[in-house]
Amino acid sequence: MNIVDILLAKRGGEALNEEQINFFIESYTAGTVTDEQASALLMAIYFQGLNTSELATWTKAMIDSGERLDLSSLSAPTVDKHSTGGVGDKVSLVLAPLVAACGAAVPQLSGRGLGHTGGTLDKLESISGFNVNLTASEIVSQLDNIGVVICAATENLAPADKKLYALRDVTATVESIPLISSSIMSKKIAEGTESLVLDVKVGSGAFMKTLDLATELAETMVAIGKEHSVNTAAMLTNMDLPLGNTAGNALEVEETLECLAGGGPSDLREITLALAQEMLELAGVSADPANVLDSGKAMDSWRKMILAQSGDPDAPLPTTDIVEVMTAGDFGCSSSAPYLANLDAYALGIAAWRLGAGRSKKSEPVSFPAGIRWLAKPGDEMTHKMTAEQPLLELYTEDEKLLPLAKADLFGDSDAEAHPPIVFAKNPTAGAELIHKKIK
Amino acid sequence: MNIVDILLAKRGGEALNEEQINFFIESYTAGTVTDEQASALLMAIYFQGLNTSELATWTKAMIDSGERLDLSSLSAPTVDKHSTGGVGDKVSLVLAPLVAACGAAVPQLSGRGLGHTGGTLDKLESISGFNVNLTASEIVSQLDNIGVVICAATENLAPADKKLYALRDVTATVESIPLISSSIMSKKIAEGTESLVLDVKVGSGAFMKTLDLATELAETMVAIGKEHSVNTAAMLTNMDLPLGNTAGNALEVEETLECLAGGGPSDLREITLALAQEMLELAGVSADPANVLDSGKAMDSWRKMILAQSGDPDAPLPTTDIVEVMTAGDFGCSSSAPYLANLDAYALGIAAWRLGAGRSKKSEPVSFPAGIRWLAKPGDEMTHKMTAEQPLLELYTEDEKLLPLAKADLFGDSDAEAHPPIVFAKNPTAGAELIHKKIK
Numbered sequence: 001m002n003i004v005d006i007l008l009a010k011r012g013g014e015a016l017n018e019e020q021i022n023f024f025i026e027s028y029t030a031g032t033v034t035d036e037q038a039s040a041l042l043m044a045i046y047f048q049g050l051n052t053s054e055l056a057t058w059t060k061a062m063i064d065s066g067e068r069l070d071l072s073s074l075s076a077p078t079v080d081k082h083s084t085g086g087v088g089d090k091v092s093l094v095l096a097p098l099v100a101a102c103g104a105a106v107p108q109l110s111g112r113g114l115g116h117t118g119g120t121l122d123k124l125e126s127i128s129g130f131n132v133n134l135t136a137s138e139i140v141s142q143l144d145n146i147g148v149v150i151c152a153a154t155e156n157l158a159p160a161d162k163k164l165y166a167l168r169d170v171t172a173t174v175e176s177i178p179l180i181s182s183s184i185m186s187k188k189i190a191e192g193t194e195s196l197v198l199d200v201k202v203g204s205g206a207f208m209k210t211l212d213l214a215t216e217l218a219e220t221m222v223a224i225g226k227e228h229s230v231n232t233a234a235m236l237t238n239m240d241l242p243l244g245n246t247a248g249n250a251l252e253v254e255e256t257l258e259c260l261a262g263g264g265p266s267d268l269r270e271i272t273l274a275l276a277q278e279m280l281e282l283a284g285v286s287a288d289p290a291n292v293l294d295s296g297k298a299m300d301s302w303r304k305m306i307l308a309q310s311g312d313p314d315a316p317l318p319t320t321d322i323v324e325v326m327t328a329g330d331f332g333c334s335s336s337a338p339y340l341a342n343l344d345a346y347a348l349g350i351a352a353w354r355l356g357a358g359r360s361k362k363s364e365p366v367s368f369p370a371g372i373r374w375l376a377k378p379g380d381e382m383t384h385k386m387t388a389e390q391p392l393l394e395l396y397t398e399d400e401k402l403l404p405l406a407k408a409d410l411f412g413d414s415d416a417e418a419h420p421p422i423v424f425a426k427n428p429t430a431g432a433e434l435i436h437k438k439i440k
Numbered sequence: 441m442n443i444v445d446i447l448l449a450k451r452g453g454e455a456l457n458e459e460q461i462n463f464f465i466e467s468y469t470a471g472t473v474t475d476e477q478a479s480a481l482l483m484a485i486y487f488q489g490l491n492t493s494e495l496a497t498w499t500k501a502m503i504d505s506g507e508r509l510d511l512s513s514l515s516a517p518t519v520d521k522h523s524t525g526g527v528g529d530k531v532s533l534v535l536a537p538l539v540a541a542c543g544a545a546v547p548q549l550s551g552r553g554l555g556h557t558g559g560t561l562d563k564l565e566s567i568s569g570f571n572v573n574l575t576a577s578e579i580v581s582q583l584d585n586i587g588v589v590i591c592a593a594t595e596n597l598a599p600a601d602k603k604l605y606a607l608r609d610v611t612a613t614v615e616s617i618p619l620i621s622s623s624i625m626s627k628k629i630a631e632g633t634e635s636l637v638l639d640v641k642v643g644s645g646a647f648m649k650t651l652d653l654a655t656e657l658a659e660t661m662v663a664i665g666k667e668h669s670v671n672t673a674a675m676l677t678n679m680d681l682p683l684g685n686t687a688g689n690a691l692e693v694e695e696t697l698e699c700l701a702g703g704g705p706s707d708l709r710e711i712t713l714a715l716a717q718e719m720l721e722l723a724g725v726s727a728d729p730a731n732v733l734d735s736g737k738a739m740d741s742w743r744k745m746i747l748a749q750s751g752d753p754d755a756p757l758p759t760t761d762i763v764e765v766m767t768a769g770d771f772g773c774s775s776s777a778p779y780l781a782n783l784d785a786y787a788l789g790i791a792a793w794r795l796g797a798g799r800s801k802k803s804e805p806v807s808f809p810a811g812i813r814w815l816a817k818p819g820d821e822m823t824h825k826m827t828a829e830q831p832l833l834e835l836y837t838e839d840e841k842l843l844p845l846a847k848a849d850l851f852g853d854s855d856a857e858a859h860p861p862i863v864f865a866k867n868p869t870a871g872a873e874l875i876h877k878k879i880k
Contacts, residue, residue, distance in 0.1 A: 003610075004610065034476075034610070043487075044612075047487045171444075171477055171480035172484075
C-alpha cells in the first residue's frame with residue numbers, strides 16, 4: 001500500500017477500496033502520510049468526489065480513528081442537532097435546553113466560529129466562568145443529571161477529522177460535499193447520539209449557496225447517518241437573511257435569553273420550535289415545545305446547564321462602550337426608497353467578524369461584546385416605512401480601529417462586482433420563507 | 441494577497457494573474473506558503489491547467505527565483521539537448537561531446553534517475569573519480585576550454601523548481617503538461633544556452649504514452665523557449681522499445697564508448713546523429729556529425745571532459761559477478777513462435793531499477809554495475825529466428841535477493857491486466873520507427 005498509488009487512483013477518477021481508505025486515514029492520523037500528500041488527495045477528491053461506498057468507508061475510518069462516546073447508560077432517548085453554520089445562528093443555545101426540558105437527552109458537542117459564521121462555544125464562553133471542556137464521563141454524568149450538555153468534542157473523538165479539518169481550511173478544500181458530510185457525520189456519530197436533526201443552511205450567509213447543493217449535502221448526510229444506525233433527518237432553512245437581530249457572542253446570548261423567556265425574534269423562535277418538533281419526533285418523545293418554552297422550563301434547563309458547567313447565569317454579559325450607530329440613510333433609505341429590501345447575511349457575518357466577534361485562525365481569541373445588532377429586517381418593513389434618520393445598525397467593538405473595515409463590508413466596497421449588501425427600495429419586500437424543506 | 445484565495449481561484453478554473461503567480465512562487469520558495477498549500481495548488485493545476493499566459497509567467501517566476509548562468513563570454517555558440525527520459529537513453533553521453541567536437545559549446549546541466557528512467561549523472565558517476573558538482577565559473581571555464589560539460593545544476597538555478605519538483609514526486613502531480621514543461625524549461629533557460637533541442641520520448645517507457653500528449657508537451661516547451669529567446673526545437677522519438685541494448689549505469693557507459701568509437705547499437709547512433717544535426721543547425725554550425733563521430737574527435741572530446749571533471753577515462757567500469765541469464769524460452773520462444781515481437785521499455789526500466797540501477801527516493805544511492813542487457817530486439821529478428829535455448833537477457837545485480845522482483849516485472853506478474861512485456865510470435869515484427877516528427 002502506497003500513498004502515491006492512492007493519489008494516482010483518485011486523481012484518475014477511480015473509486016478507492018476499503019483497504020486504501022483505511023490506509024490513508026490511519027497513516028495520516030499517525031503522521032506517516034504527510035500533510036502535503038493529504039492535501040493533494042483532498043484536492044483530488046474535490047474534483048473527483050467519493051461515491052456512496054467510498055464515503056461510507058471514509059466516514060467509518062474517521063470514526064474508528066478515535067473513541068465513540070457510550071451513552072447507553074442514559075435512561076432518556078438521546079437526540080442532537082447540527083447546523084451547517086450561518087450568521088446570527090444562536091438556535092442551539094435555545095434548542096438544546098428546550099429539548100432537554102421536553103424529556104430527551106441532548107449531547108451537543110459543538111465547535112468554534114471560523115470566518116463569517118459564529119461558533120456555539122465562543123458564544124457560551126461570553127458567560128462568566130462557563131467551561132466547555134468536559135471529559136467523556138462528565139458529559140455522561142451531566143446528561144444523566146440534567147439532560148443537556150453543550151461542550152467541545154473530547155480530544156479523542158474522530159481525531160482524523162480534526163487533522164483533516166484544519167488542513168482543509170488552509171488548502172481551499174472545504175467546499176466538497178463528501179468532505180463536508182463525512183466531517184460532520186463522523187463527529188456526530190462518534191458522539192453517540194441515537195437521533196440527529198441536521199439544520200442545513202441555504203443562502204448567502206451559508207456555505208451552501210443554492211437549494212440544490214444544500215439538498216445534495218442534506219441527502220448525503222442523512223444517508224451516512226442511517227448507515228450507522230443513527231435516526232437522521234434534515235431541515236433546509238434560509239440563510240439569505242441573518243437569523244434573529246444580532247451577530248456576535250454576548251449579543252447572541254442576550255437574544256437567547258429573550259427567546260428562552262418566551263419572547264425574542266420571531267424567526268429564531270419559529271426555526272427553534274420546528275427543529276425541536278423534529279428532534280422530539282425522532283427521539284419518540286411526545287411534548288409540545290412551544291408550551292415548554294413559554295412555561296419557563298427551557299430557561300430552567302438552561303440555568304442548570306450553565307451552573308453545571310461552572311458558569312454564572314446571573315452574571316452581566318460583557319459589553320463595550322464603543323458602539324457606532326448607522327442609519328437607514330447611510331444605506332440609501334429615502335422618501336422614494338423607504339423599504340428595507342435586502343440585509344445580506346454574509347456581509348453582516350463578515351462585518352461582525354471584522355469587529356472582533358470572529359477569528360481567521362483557529363488559535364485567535366474572539367471578542368465577546370463585539371458584533372452587530374440590526375434594528376430592522378426585510379419583511380418587518382411590510383408594516384412600516386423607514387426614514388433616513390432612523391438607526392438601522394449598531395456596531396459593537398472593543399477596538400475602534402476595526403470600524404472602517406467592517407463598514408466597508410457593509411457597504412460592499414470590498415467587492416466591486418457584488419450587489420450592495422444592504423438595499424432600500426420603493427416598495428415593501430415580503431419576508432423570506434424560513435424553512436424550505438425536510439429530508440428524512 | 442492570500443494563498444487560499446489563489447487556491448480557490450485556480451480550483452474554480454480561473455486564470456491566475458502575474459501578481460498571484462509571483463506571490464506563490466516567491467512565498468513558496470521562501471517557505472511562507474507551506475508544502476500542503478503548494479501541493480493543493482499543484483493538484484488544482486493538474487485538473488484546471490495553466491493557459492499560455494499563466495505558463496509564461498509561471499516559468500519566468502521559477503527562473504527568477506534563482507540566478508541565470510551567463511555564458512555570453514564564450515566564443516562558440518551554445519546549444520543543449522534535453523530528453524524527457526526513457527529506458528536505455530544514454531544519448532546525452534555521446535551527443536554532448538560529439539556536438540562539442542563539431543564546434544558548438546554544450547552546457548549540459550543534467551539530472552539523476554528516478555523510477556524507471558535512468559539519469560545521466562548516475563551513469564557518469566560510474567566512471568572512477570568523475571565529479572558532477574561544478575560551480576558556475578568552473579562550468580564557464582570548462583566550456584571555454586573544451587566546449588562541453590555535463591554536470592548537476594548549480595544550487596541557485598531555479599530553486600523554486602527544485603522544491604516543486606520534489607513535492608510533485610510525492611503528491612502524484614508529476615503528469616501535468618504545464619508543470620512538466622515549466623519545470624524543464626525553467627532549468628534549461630536559467631542554464632543560459634542560446635539554442636535547445638528537446639528529445640520528447642513517446643511510448644511505454646516514456647512519461648508521455650501517446651503521440652498526441654507528447655506533441656502537446658513538445659509544442660508547449662518550444663513556445664516557452666521561443667518566448668525567452670532560446671532557439672528551441674523538438675524531436676519526438678520512440679520509447680516503446682528501449683534504446684540501445686542496455687539499461688543500467690556502467691552498462692550504458694560501456695555502450696556509450698562503443699558508439700563514440702563509431703560502433704554501438706544502430707538505433708542509438710541514428711537518434712544521436714539526428715539530434716546532433718538538429719542542434720548544429722540551430723547553433724548555426726556547419727559540420728557532419730557522422731564524420732566527426734567516425735573520425736574519433738567525439739571520443740577525444742569525451743576523454744577531455746572526463747579528465748576535466750576529475751574522472752579517469754581509462755579506469756575499468758564497475759562490474760558484478762551476479763549475472764543471471766534468461767533465455768528466449770523463458771518468455772515463450774518456441775519453434776512455432778520464434779520471433780521476438782515485443783520488448784517493453786517500461787518493464788525493462790522497472791526491472792533494471794529493481795536490480796539496483798535506479799532509486800525510488802532522491803536520497804537513495806544507485807548501484808553502478810546493476811542493470812540489464814538485452815541480446816535481441818524486435819526488428820533485429822527480421823533476419824533470424826530465435827530458439828528457446830538462446831540467451832535473451834542478462835540481469836546484473838550486486839544483491840541476488842533483488843532478482844525475483846525484477847523477474848516478476850519482466851514476466852508482467854506484478855500487473856495482472858497488462859499484456860506480457862516480452863512476447864514471441866510466429867511471424868517477424870518490423871522494427872519501430874525511431875523518429876516520429878520534429879516540431880519547431
